[in-house]
Amino acid sequence: MLAIRCKEYGPPSSLVLEEVESPTPGSKEVVVSVKACGINFPDTLIIQGLYQIKPDLPFTPGSDLAGIIKKVGKDVKHLSVGDEVFGFVAFGALAEEVVVSANSCFPKPKSMDFPVAASFMMAYGTSFYALKDRGQLKEGETLLVLGASGGVGLAAVELGKLMGATVIAAASTDEKLALCKKYGADKTINYKKEDLKSKIKELTKNRGADVIYDPVGGNYSEAAFRGIAWKGRYLVIGFAAGVIPKIPLNLPLLKGASVVGVFWGGFAMKNPKENMKNTQTLMQWYHEGKLKPHIHRIYELKETSKALEEMLARKVKGKLIVEVN
Structure with a gap:
């Protein structure tokens, strides 16, 4: 072969x-x-x-x-x-x-x-596990997605909206953000043109984002974390920017926030029954036309x-x- x-x-x-x-x-x-x-x-x-x-x-x-x-x-x-x-x-x-x-x-x-x-499987499996199991995203909360037009990012935008969150999509071009809007993003941030931290504060009326989904890393992570809400959950998905960020630990202390690792592959291998339940939910949503x-x-x-x-x-x-x- x-x-x-x-x-x-x-x-x-x-x-x-x-x-x-x-x-x-x-x-x-x-x-x-x-x-x-x-x-x-x-x-x-x-x-x-x-x-x-x-x-x-x-x-x-x-x-x-x-x-x-x-x-x-x-x-x-x-x-x-x-x-x-x-x-x-x-x-x-x-x-x-x-x-x-x-x-x-x-x-x-x-x-x-x-x-x-x-x-x-990879995009929706990762994002659903991240938002549901690791981030415990609740209806009415605010979700910020970095790298929102990529495979896992776009799935997170779509799932976050389906789960009842207000979704803020952050990406590097207006063209990418236009696609995010089609997938349910309520608000957008072009982090090549706008200051990420101040824009998060502006869009959330200074409250911050309850859950931040970060598959990007690099220079955007600390700025995003500074825009997290009290008791927020910062989901570490990956490092597409190519640099693993170093976030000052006083930030989670002052925000009462959690830094949560998301390794879906490890979860799926170690917990096949739980992963099967997640997959069944995702497939039901696909059948209903809610995931595209x-x-x-x-x-x-x-x-x-x-x-x-x-x-x-x-x-x-x-x-x-x-x-x-």
Whole structure:
């Protein structure tokens, strides 16, 4: 089978497409013939050796996937050969076939095509876990989303509005913010043009944001934290800016606020039943037409490097997809 391979840590241009052996599932695993793979910002980090997970070289990147089950492990009872599914792996999905834990693989609705299914799990799974379980977002509260036009950010905007919050979307261009408005943002901040802290205060009438969703990091984090409400929850999602911020610890003290780490992958692996409940809720909302993943562009498998380069250039609104034919 064909797979994208990372043979040495480096930029997307260092990846190669080559033939590798088809995988065999363990007793509690399935092999999926991949039809589509979602590109996420961690994919750009893992190939550079900058992510918290560092697979042995060589390896195949890619985590969000959708496809058709080709083989089933002997202890798997709820999935069968031929089932259309979506799911996630730590890495390995940018290939024609991938082994997936049965607990991380879900039946794909017939109404959901493969590119949409491959754009769903990481973005919505992360954001729902962050807002519901880690941030405990309540109806009537104010949610600030940084990097709001990206894959996880846009999902957070959409989910926050669905959960009854007043949503403030922050992004780097007016074009990106226009998309956020379509996905439910009540108010917006262009942090390339406006002072983030003072604008948060202005939009919340000096009260601050109850929950702040931060997949960006870098120079924006401290400014955002200074705009948090009393007893606010600051959700640390990731560091798309490329810099892990250092926030003075007197800020959470003075605000009575919490800094909350969000590692959805770890949660999903350690708590599959709870993750399944979250996924069922998300799928119900999708069936009801309340969630609509935004796909920025679709690439072919041989164009994976181009997709990752576009992600690194921060040109993406919503999700990038690699189709596997």
